[in-house]
Amino acid sequence: MFAARQTLNQASRRCFSASARQASKVTVLGAAGGIGQPLSLLLKLNPRVSQLALYDIRLAPGVAADIGHINTKSEVIGYDATPSALAAALKGSEIVLIPAGVPRKPGMTRDDLFNTNASIVRDLAKAVADHAPEANVLIISNPVNSTVPITAEIFKSKGVYNPKRLFGVTTLDVVRASRFISQLRKTDPANENITVIGGHSGATIVPLLSQSGFNLTGDQLAEYVRRVQFGGDEVVQAKDGAGSATLSMAMAGARFAESLLKAAQGQKNVIEPTFVDSPLYKDQGCEYFSSNVELGPNGVEKIHPVGKITDYEQELLDVCLADLSKNIQKGVEWVKANPGN
Ligand SMILES: NC(=O)c1ccc[n+]([C@@H]2O[C@H](COP(=O)([O-])OP(=O)(O)OC[C@H]3O[C@@H](n4cnc5c(N)ncnc54)[C@H](O)[C@@H]3O)[C@@H](O)[C@H]2O)c1
Ligand SMILES: O=C(O)C[C@H](O)C(=O)O
Secondary structure, eight states: OHHHHHHHHHSOOOOOOSOOOSOOEEEEETTTSTTHHHHHHHHHTOTTOSEEEEEOSSSHHHHHHHHTTSSSSOEEEEEOSSHHHHHHHHTTOSEEEEOOSOOOOTTOOGGGGHHHHHHHHHHHHHHHHHHOTTSEEEEOSSOHHHHHHHHHHHHHHTTOOOGGGEEEOOHHHHHHHHHHHHHHHTOOGGGOOOEEEEOSSGGGEEEEGGGGTOOOOHHHHHHHHHHHHTHHHHHHHHHTTSOSOOHHHHHHHHHHHHHHHHHHTTOSOEEEEEEEEOSTTGGGTOSEEEEEEEEETTEEEEEOOOOOOOHHHHHHHHHHHHHHHHHHHHHHHHHHHOOOO
């Protein structure tokens, strides 16, 4: 009782529904940011979410007050930027989404964000390990190719690493891949499901158009692949210094969270692409790799193999693996050298 009251006092509580249903608590770390706000909004609209915990180093109580007025049943709580409030935001959470960190400006690569975002993700990963060690953890903060290994190393160091529950969110790449092919072929993107494998930056993003029955060739194929690989740059340039993709990313993050909740609640055949601890290319230095993954109540249920690909796609994959292994190694080595407090 005392603990519960203390928790309420520590958090700036915005609670607008008394009826917490059967638990599906979802926590967003970085909830007041460009992604965090629309992501939180979409989660508030999701009837599978019973409690939404919003944490940021600024403004989370305000965002929670605003979103909490939406007339869906879930309870929304905004937390101040204190360690005890962070702990309360995480406690009992089934899904933790992490979009905390800085976005790119024109001329930057995702790897240029490493120096700032690595320590943000490391410190949040420690809090997750301490207070929500059994949650599904969804890493959105870039560079995903390195922030996922950083998170895994922190979990390993704290003895709570569960490779089935750590996910790099690469959903936006398949969202773009289906949208871009539909624009070329004048089809409904809802019916286009393009497999994308690898990682989440530039040449590590490998769309496998051949597996979807499309037969683009020459410049049209090269341009399509380039657009999927550098779709993020399109948004960064258009925003002209004001950040990177936020709204499409919020949709992609909410879709992934929804898939996890569906799988946790017993739905079968829930498949999403995601960057996970994967056996597929470990022998080539890539401990983590994104491919289609079947989700279940325990997180990763089955990692699908890459399947048949063309020679052209194999060349893309070779370039991907060379870059990706370096990005992964960079994260692992950094966290060993910078374990934090
Ligand atoms: N995985 C993807 O597909 C994908 C897509 C788009 C963007 N991103 C990445 O997501 C990240 C966030 O992008 P954004 O546009 O929302 O940025 P933003 O600057 O608008 O928001 C980031 C938020 O994180 C908060 N924050 C910073 N440090 C924190 C900490 N220690 N704890 C809690 N919150 C903290 C900030 O206060 C801010 O509200 C970037 O790294 C970006 O590159 C990834
Ligand atoms: O491009 C970025 O930096 C953000 C994100 O990774 C994206 O793909 O839009």
